[in-house]
Amino acid sequence: MDTLCITGGRVLHPDGRVREGDVVVDREAGTILGVGDDETVTEHVADASETLDATGGLVIPGLVNAHTHVSMTLLRGYADDKPLDAWLREDIWPAEAELTDDDVEVGAELGVLEMIRSGTTAFADMYFATDRVADVVDRAGVRARLGHGVVTVGKEESLAVADVEESLAVAAELDGAADGRVRTAFMPHSLTTVGEEHLREGIERANGAAVPVHLHANETREEVEPILEERGERPLEYADDLGALGEGTFLAHCVHVDDAEIDLLAETGTAAVHCPASNMKLASGMAPVQRMREAGLTIALGTDGAASNNDLDLFDEMRDAAMVGKLAADDASAVPAETVVEMATAGGADALGLPGGRIAEGEAADLAIVDLDAPHLTPVHDPVSHLAYAVRGSDVRHTVCDGRVLMRDREVLTMDAESVQARATEAASDLVSRVDDGS
Ligand SMILES: N[C@@H](CCSC[C@H]1O[C@@H](n2cnc3c(=O)[nH]cnc32)[C@H](O)[C@@H]1O)C(=O)O
Ligand SMILES: [Zn+2]
Structure with missing residues (x-):
């Protein structure tokens, strides 16, 4: 089976609890196969097609x-x-x-x-x-x-x-x-x-x-x-x-x-x-x-x-x-x-009315892995408190949607970030010149 495994982290469950465990994803179906550390999950982790390291991190719904x-x-x-x-x-x-x-x-x-x-x-x-x-x-x-x-x-x-x-x-x-x-x-x-x-x-x-x-x-x-x-x-x-x-x-x-x-x-x-x-x-x-x-x-x-x-x-x-x-x-x-x-x-x-939003078997594999290893996130008394009050967008390490890794170790794989920023900067400055000319 074509799987993506997210290993070594803690997982935010739909009931709001956070527990240690791996997440196994069916890459073809784009859905979550299993969460936690039961036998099926452990087996999948052993022969995963692709792995994301979540050590010290928190796996949350995208x-x-x-x-x-x-x-x-x-x-x-x-x-x-x-x-x-x-x-x-x-x-x-x-x-x-x-x-x-x-x-x-x-x-x-x-x-x-x-x-x-x-x-x-x-x-x-x-x-x-x-x-x-x-x-x-x-x-x-x-x-x-x-x-x-x-x-x-x-x-x-x-x-x-x-x-x-x-x-x-x-x-x-x-x-x-x-x-x-x-x-x-x-x-x-x-x-x-x-x-x-x-x-x-x-x-x-x-x-x-x-x-x-x-x-x-x-x-x-x-x-x-x-x-x-x-x-x-x-x-x-x-x-x-x-x-x-x-x-x-x-x-x-x-x-x-x-x-x-x-x-x-x-x-x-x-x-x-x-x-x-x-x-x-x-x-x-x-x-x-x-x-x-x-x-x-x-x-x-x-x-x-x-x-x-x-x-x-x-x-x-x-x-x-x-x-x-x-x-x-x-x-x-x-x-x-x-x-x-x-x-x-x-x-x-x-x-x-879109899939996602919950990490559980059968749900869409839309996920974000937050790196908690940072001064502003230390210590971790309560990871949910950190998500609401202390985590920043730049603390996200990996992003997954529909079972596909979109960002790995802060590098976006599906877009050329440098080119996007350069083209957007140019388009924005041309736009403002046109507005100024017209007024
Ligand atoms: N076809 C329309 C465009 C509407 S798009 C949606 C619009 O919402 C505007 N917009 C952005 N933020 C807000 C907001 O907070 N309240 C109301 N409109 C907003 C936005 O600038 C855009 O013009 C036309 O011909 O003008
Ligand atoms: Zn709006």
């Missing part, structure tokens, strides 16, 4: 970045220190108007490289030139749920219709690409940037084709108030009325949600993607994560785009989620370490 705009890595540090609306309108949208499909591709390469380096094996992406992002996912070996973001406000009717059509077409065409590692969704940008008729039409057709829906929801107060004023209902009541809530739908942010909206998410099986760094940087607000947990929601973590974070490191996101969760609840015991680890792993996989 992390899931459940909301990003991956190609925005090109705009990392381009515009900071502004609230969402001004930031999008004054800086980001004008720059995005100059983006070419080649830019989207190299930005995605840079983002995926950063994610593999920091132990992330799956992500959800809302952007454009989605076929180019799918190509990168294919070559790099990760998993993703991809979609074309729709904005209709301020657009001529024919262009608005075309945007909705493109999002639906992309979802139909790219689903199952990259040997099934690419899945898709219909992605209206938000309830205020897409008109009601376009939302209704697109969501109805997505539901009819069993295509999941992903959008930004209740991110800022400025997004909630107009809906309340115009419609006399809360945004998520409106979303429910549009048919947008249900299993398969995952909503980014959910910062300004009231208790009735949280109940609505729970009743409909809609998942929330918490993006704490972006919410703090744009001063959008503090999501009531502890209350969402108590309501039993599926909660995932997202970095959002690199321009509002400014990196794609899920370990930072776990720490931020725990910190801001405590502040928001005014309770230091709220959103504890094991909760944020669960959100970054199983919660993410469940929200996106």
Whole structure:
């Protein structure tokens, strides 16, 4: 049998416990054959096709970045220190108007490289030139749920219709690409940037084709108030009325949600993607994560785009989620370490409807091996505490997705890191010159 064995480490189990043991992977099927130190595992280890050394390390599920705009890595540090609306309108949208499909591709390469380096094996992406992002996912070996973001406000009717059509077409065409590692969704940008008729039409057709829906929801107060004023209902009541809530739908942010909206998410099986760094940087607000947990929601973590974070490191996101969760609840015991680890792993996989997120027999072999041999990780009283509060993305030593080693000893095998960084640097500087020329 064609196996990959990860030996000598400690393994994070789905129940949150950490135990010594090896992990045996069926490379062909891309699944986990066994975990621990029973006889079958020991036998496989003896004649493994490939081995990864995890001595002194921790084997965890590959992390899931459940909301990003991956190609925005090109705009990392381009515009900071502004609230969402001004930031999008004054800086980001004008720059995005100059983006070419080649830019989207190299930005995605840079983002995926950063994610593999920091132990992330799956992500959800809302952007454009989605076929180019799918190509990168294919070559790099990760998993993703991809979609074309729709904005209709301020657009001529024919262009608005075309945007909705493109999002639906992309979802139909790219689903199952990259040997099934690419899945898709219909992605209206938000309830205020897409008109009601376009939302209704697109969501109805997505539901009819069993295509999941992903959008930004209740991110800022400025997004909630107009809906309340115009419609006399809360945004998520409106979303429910549009048919947008249900299993398969995952909503980014959910910062300004009231208790009735949280109940609505729970009743409909809609998942929330918490993006704490972006919410703090744009001063959008503090999501009531502890209350969402108590309501039993599926909660995932997202970095959002690199321009509002400014990196794609899920370990930072776990720490931020725990910190801001405590502040928001005014309770230091709220959103504890094991909760944020669960959100970054199983919660993410469940929200996106993708395999992975749990290390157990039969699960997808999407894994990250964290090296704990570092001053900032010494001593190890509790490895789960370290994952939430002390580990950094650069502590990841190996990354595996779908049974394939994507990074071995901090060297990414599926991408040429030097070339990606050089091409991204050049594309970003050309982009900024075009924006400056145009303004
Ligand atoms: N087809 C659309 C593109 C939408 S992609 C998704 C958009 O979300 C934007 N974006 C990034 N971060 C955030 C956020 O935190 N909230 C809302 N939008 C964001 C991003 O810049 C991008 O323009 C068009 O024609 O404009
Ligand atoms: Zn976003």
